[in-house]
Amino acid sequence: MITIKDVAKEAGVSVSTASRALNNNPRISATTIEKVKKIAKELDYKPNASAKTLSLGKANEIGVIYPVTADEDPANPFHIDLMRGINTALQLKNFVLSVAICQTEEALLNNVKRMVEQSQIHDFLLLYSKADDVVTNYLRKQELNFVIIGEPTNENDRFIDNDNILAGREVTEFMFNQYNAKHPLFLRSTYNWEYEKKRELGYQQVMSTKSGSSPLIYKLEKNDNKVAIDKYMKHHFEIDAIIGADDIELLSFYHLLKENQHIKNIPAICFNNSRLISLAGPTVNKVDLRPRELGKKAVELLFDSELRKATVGFDIL
Numbered sequence: 001m002i003t004i005k006d007v008a009k010e011a012g013v014s015v016s017t018a019s020r021a022l023n024n025n026p027r028i029s030a031t032t033i034e035k036v037k038k039i040a041k042e043l044d045y046k047p048n049a050s051a052k053t054l055s056l057g058k059a060n061e062i063g064v065i066y067p068v069t070a071d072e073d074p075a076n077p078f079h080i081d082l083m084r085g086i087n088t089a090l091q092l093k094n095f096v097l098s099v100a101i102c103q104t105e106e107a108l109l110n111n112v113k114r115m116v117e118q119s120q121i122h123d124f125l126l127l128y129s130k131a132d133d134v135v136t137n138y139l140r141k142q143e144l145n146f147v148i149i150g151e152p153t154n155e156n157d158r159f160i161d162n163d164n165i166l167a168g169r170e171v172t173e174f175m176f177n178q179y180n181a182k183h184p185l186f187l188r189s190t191y192n193w194e195y196e197k198k199r200e201l202g203y204q205q206v207m208s209t210k211s212g213s214s215p216l217i218y219k220l221e222k223n224d225n226k227v228a229i230d231k232y233m234k235h236h237f238e239i240d241a242i243i244g245a246d247d248i249e250l251l252s253f254y255h256l257l258k259e260n261q262h263i264k265n266i267p268a269i270c271f272n273n274s275r276l277i278s279l280a281g282p283t284v285n286k287v288d289l290r291p292r293e294l295g296k297k298a299v300e301l302l303f304d305s306e307l308r309k310a311t312v313g314f315d316i317l
Helices: 004-011 015-022 030-042 049-056 077-092 105-117 134-141 164-179 194-207 226-235 247-256 261-265 275-280 291-303
Strands: 061-065 096-100 123-126 145-149 159-161 184-189 216-220 241-244 268-271 285-288 309-311
Touching (some): 004 015, 004 030, 015 030, 061 077, 061 105, 077 096, 077 291, 096 105, 105 134, 123 134, 145 291, 159 291, 164 184, 164 194, 164 241, 164 268, 184 194, 184 247, 216 226, 216 247, 226 247, 241 247, 247 261, 247 268, 247 275, 291 309
Parallel strands (some): 061 096, 061 123, 123 145, 145 159, 184 216, 184 241, 241 268, 268 285
């Protein structure tokens, strides 16, 4: 097995110089860095992760932090596609993933603290944005490098996101133009995620311009039941289109009203182009938020400290 000593010997430099050259230390000349890297490649040298952690004071790992979720909550396909994009970008940089998924804020914070203190992980991607979040507050206090996927609640945080207000507007206009809708229902959760609030705002902006139309918003609660939704829909019989802030909400809505054929015949659109939405039964229009591209660009942003934010487009399918 080729070691750093073999590389150093072949390059005619000390082990410490070879190590610094491979890690692009500014104290080492560009000529030496190029020479050492060329020899390392020729010898097919693979750096020892533990040794690199010790020399740099941090691991060649990226911490990926999921939002707090209960065990019984379904996996969000958007997060899965995000992870695929993130992992693809990290492989090119010889970094690996370390994931934090917990059921409570306290457990999530403790998990992240262990990643920092025990595993020496100093770079993080957060798959959510939330006001007064204990994990994000901790990362700021420790002055760690992190990027939020989503629009942050703190203007100083670095982030990447879709333009969710614009998406909310365009989706609402699409339902008016494509299906001649007059009274579209906006369906969202009660979690108050920033992306839902922004998409709802875009919806509200369009509704305010439509004479004879007023916004209709249903917040799907975790323990919602068929009777409550049935009652709401009968009270608002004028609903002629459904806009789902997320595919999980739309699927849950359809599941609770699976015996109501009228609901299934109403034209619908949802954010996120996941395979899961095909389970809804009828043809549902989708908004492709390009999660893999979001994941890749989030990694680029994480490694480029000069950039503060980035955006990724979307497509209505």
